[in-house]
Amino acid sequence: MAKRKSTRDTRTDLLPGEEQLAHAYRDTAREAPPAALDAKILAQAKQAVATTVSRSNFSKRWAVPVSIAALMVLSLSVVLQVSQREVPDTYEAAPAVATAPTPQPAAPEPARKEKAQPPSETKPALTDKAHSTGSASRGPAVAQAPEMRAAGAAANDERAREAAGAPAATARSKGATDQTMTMKQLSADVTAPESQLLLNDKADVISVRVSGQPGGYEFLVGVRSPDSGCPQYADWWEIVGIDGALIYRNVLPHSHADEQPFTRAGGPVAIQPDTVVWVRAHMSNSGYGGAVFRGSIEKGFSRAPLTPDFAATLAKQPPRPPACQH
Amino acid sequence: MDESASDEDLMLRYRGGDADAFALLYERHKGALYRYFVRQTRPGAVAEELFQDVWTNVIRARERYEVRARFSTWLYSLAHNRLVDHYRRNAAAVPLAQDDDPNDPILDRLPDDDIREPDNELERRRLAQRLLQALETLPETQREVFLLREESGLSLEEIASVTGINLEAAKSRLRYALAKLRRELAAEAEPRRARIQD
Numbered sequence: 078m079a080k081r082k083s084t085r086d087t088r089t090d091l092l093p094g095e096e097q098l099a100h101a102y103r104d105t106a107r108e109a110p111p112a113a114l115d116a117k118i119l120a121q122a123k124q125a126v127a128t129t130v131s132r133s134n135f136s137k138r139w140a141v142p143v144s145i146a147a148l149m150v151l152s153l154s155v156v157l158q159v160s161q162r163e164v165p166d167t168y169e170a171a172p173a174v175a176t177a178p179t180p181q182p183a184a185p186e187p188a189r190k191e192k193a194q195p196p197s198e199t200k201p202a203l204t205d206k207a208h209s210t211g212s213a214s215r216g217p218a219v220a221q222a223p224e225m226r227a228a229g230a231a232a233n234d235e236r237a238r239e240a241a242g243a244p245a246a247t248a249r250s251k252g253a254t255d256q257t258m259t260m261k262q263l264s265a266d267v268t269a270p271e272s273q274l275l276l277n278d279k280a281d282v283i284s285v286r287v288s289g290q291p292g293g294y295e296f297l298v299g300v301r302s303p304d305s306g307c308p309q310y311a312d313w314w315e316i317v318g319i320d321g322a323l324i325y326r327n328v329l330p331h332s333h334a335d336e337q338p339f340t341r342a343g344g345p346v347a348i349q350p351d352t353v354v355w356v357r358a359h360m361s362n363s364g365y366g367g368a369v370f371r372g373s374i375e376k377g378f379s380r381a382p383l384t385p386d387f388a389a390t391l392a393k394q395p396p397r398p399p400a401c402q403h
Numbered sequence: 404m405d406e407s408a409s410d411e412d413l414m415l416r417y418r419g420g421d422a423d424a425f426a427l428l429y430e431r432h433k434g435a436l437y438r439y440f441v442r443q444t445r446p447g448a449v450a451e452e453l454f455q456d457v458w459t460n461v462i463r464a465r466e467r468y469e470v471r472a473r474f475s476t477w478l479y480s481l482a483h484n485r486l487v488d489h490y491r492r493n494a495a496a497v498p499l500a501q502d503d504d505p506n507d508p509i510l511d512r513l514p515d516d517d518i519r520e521p522d523n524e525l526e527r528r529r530l531a532q533r534l535l536q537a538l539e540t541l542p543e544t545q546r547e548v549f550l551l552r553e554e555s556g557l558s559l560e561e562i563a564s565v566t567g568i569n570l571e572a573a574k575s576r577l578r579y580a581l582a583k584l585r586r587e588l589a590a591e592a593e594p595r596r597a598r599i600q601d
Contacts, residue, residue, distance in 0.1 A: 090559050092574070094581050095552075098534070098588075102553050105531030110437045114451055118458045119429060123422040125462045330448035335492045342459060399448070 124293050124345055278303055279367030279385075280311035280358035283338055285378040293345035294374060298327070300358045301338035302367070310334070312361040312398040316346055316354050321388035324354060328398045350375040355383060364392055410474035418465045429458070432478060435554040439482055442538060442550055444489065453489055457482050472564070479555050479565045483547070490543075530588060537587035545580040548573060 091099075284299035302311035310332035316325040327343030348354060356370040356378065366385030372378035406427065408416075416424035436457065440450035460481050468477075538546060544566075551562045563573040 092578060092581060094585055095577075098581060098584055099553050101531055101534050101588075102538075104527070105535060106438050106442075106554075107434070108438050108441055109434045110451065110454060114455060115429075115433065118455060119422075119426055121459065122417070122425040122429070122462050125465070126417065126420045126422050126425075330452070331446065 120293075120345055121295065121342075124289050124295060127290060127293075278309070278360065278363045279365070280314075280360045281368035282314065282356050282358050282370045282380075283368065284340070285356050285370045285372070287374055287378070289345065291349050291374075292347050294348060295342055295344035296325070296327075296346055296356070297340055297342045298356060298358075299338055299340045300333075302333070302358065302360060304332040304334040304337065306332050306334060307361075309360065309362045311358050314341070314343070314356065314358040315391070316348075316356055317388055317391065319353050319355070321391070323388075323391045323394055324348060326396055328396050330398055348374070355381075355387075357383065359392060361398075365389060411470045414461075414465070414468055414474050415470065418468050425462075428474070432475070435556075436478065436482060439479070439550050439554050440486070443486060443543070443547060449489070453482075453485050456485050460485075473561065475555050475557060476561045476565060479551060479557065483565050483567075486547070533588055534584060537584050540587070541580055541583060545576045545583070548576040549580040549584070552577060 280300055280302035282298060283301050284297075286297040287294050288297075289295045296316065298314045300311050300314055304310040311329055313326050313328045315323060315327070318324055325343060325346045327341055329341065333339045351373055353371070353373045357365060358367055359365055360367070364385065365387075368380055369383040370378045371381035371383070408424075408427075410428060410431065413424040413428040417428065437450065437454050440453045441447065444450045444453060457478070461478065471477075538549065541549065547566065548562055551557050551565060552559075557565065559573045559577065560570055562577075563570045566573065568576075
């Protein structure tokens with residue numbers, strides 16, 4: 078094996094007795110990351126700068142029209158919100174999207190203590206990447222569409238929150254509520270009491286953020302799971318088509334018992350802006366069945382009901398996690 | 404791609420959208436950074452995860468990158484912070500604190516040439532293996548300084564900057580690490596030498 082290239086030839090502050098040990102160490106320490114990991118990181122790096130170029134072009138062409146459209150939508154949403162305050166309690170939410178698979182009875186909805194945010198403060202899932210990373214980078218061009226949609230839908234949010242907190246809230250109205258969730262609200266879910274989020278021993282998807290461009294998106298998925306070590310831990314999150322086909326799976330090789338909730342990035346995910354997908358997590362011992370997100374790049378993602386047996390056989394498909402190591 | 408370009412130039416090119424520059428930068432540093440984590444975490448999957456997190460941070464922070472120090476210093480600052488974060492979240496981890504005693508007699512062994520140069524390939528391999536084992540027994544802080552030194556090629560001043568300690572503390576930790584490693588290797592060599600003399 079070739080000798081490692083030294084990176085320390087220019088140093089002038091060697092301590093007595095150091096050189097001999099350094100030589101012995103460099104002579105033997107030669108581990109390198111797996112090729113698959115190399116490929117993943119390089120693809121991520123390439124995707125990131127491709128997104129920047131795409132975003133730049135988009136901004137130049139669409140900055141003015143989008144600003145005008147956003148202003149119009151914001152104005153409309155304020156009007157709607159004001160008028161909704163005067164609507165009596167006989168309000169009924171809009172129907173859920175018709176393509177949703179057989180919905181299970183609605184899971185207990187977290188009590189929403191936050192006061193509804195004004196539409197002008199709402200942020201789309203796709204542009205909130207910096208929320209978890211502290212990065213100044215902004216979301217991709219496609220993020221503009223959900224922002225407008227979220228703003229328009231926000232007028233219903235206050236009423237939807239009231240409905241979600243009521244025991245009599247139907248699965249139908251819950252579905253409609255979830256479809257109009259904004260990123261601001263999803264972030265609020267992360268900070269809600271754990272007892273309101275965890276569905277027994279399942280792994281819940283609690284946030285979905287996306288960046289990238291058609292055919293190669295990066296997903297940043299937040300998961301909350303009752304990990305306790307190898308016998309019980311969230312061993313992957315995945316993206317599944319509405320037809321039940323596995324599109325992408327991010328394998329988690331070990332327990333995150335001491336890091337809850339946690340967020341992991343994965344991709345590139347080969348879907349188009351209008352591809353509707355499910356984002357769900359899997360437990361090593363109890364399989365699927367936790368909170369799931371549904372949506373598309375152009376319309377955003379929100380929590381939606383999904384039966385645990387939906388495409389359950391995917392659990393046997395590769396890639397599967399290696400033997401848990403702790 | 405100009406392979407003689409500095410790390411800092413490559414990072415600036417990547418900031419400007421040149422993915423090939425990142426690939427070269429990654430190639431230069433991937434092995435050392437990977438080993439930095441492999442030597443300090445168990446199991447191997449954790450090292451891979453932390454390794455990927457650091458590069459993800461490099462990618463995400465590219466637009467804010469400015470040349471204020473060597474790229475290596477920045478890269479390992481990210482790595483150190485991620486490692487500390489991992490220790491804090493991992494209940495089983497040893498805290499990053501170490502009381503160094505400047506009067507510890509072990510430091511007197513440093514200048515000695517008590518480790519014999521290996522005579523052959525077998526002996527060389529044996530010594531190397533023993534070194535890696537001895538490295539695992541070092542306290543976290545001393546092991547990290549040794550790895551920053553040998554893997555990243557940082558100066559003591561840069562190590563102090565990366566780990567948030569002063570220069571003297573960095574120097575002290577490295578001296579301890581070297582002294583303990585040498586003691587372990589010398590102890591290993593002694594019985595075999597004795598057998599030969601018999």
